[in-house]
Amino acid sequence: TMHGEDEESPENLVLSDIVDKLNIQFEDAMNDLWQTLMTQELYLHEAIEESTTNFHRKIAELMSKFVEQSQSFFVQLREISVHFSENMTEIVTRFISTKLALQDFEDVPSDLRMCMEDRDAILNLIAGMKDTHT
Secondary structure: OOOOOOOOOHHHHHHHHHHHHHHHHHHHHHHHHHHHHHHHHHHHHHHHHHHHHHHHHHHHHHHHHHHHHHHHHHHHHHHHHHHHHHHHHHHHHHHHHHHHHHOOOOOOOHHHHHHHOOHHHHHHHHHHHHHHHO
16 A cells, blocks of 8 residues: 555455454464463472471471570580589599698699688689589
């Protein structure tokens, strides 16, 4: 029609039919592509959701195991601290008793000699050490 031809000419009708068929094929191809992409998006969304759920579950399991192990270690640390304090009290008491009974202060440093006379102060220091450790 741009060259002065009639719109109803056989050539224009054939070309119009071809363009209409191409347009229909294009729309069908676009629809199929859209359907395929939406299906893939749905699968991807479900996979991400499942992965996220699994991740949350695994993190929760790891955190609970970590807390259980930490609590166990802290119980052990408290027991060791108590045991250390009891041993320290026993050893210091025995040392002081032996040194006082024998009046053997020659190998005891001068700073420690002053403390040996006040047995309660030393036991209080040991108890304070235990409290600090705990």
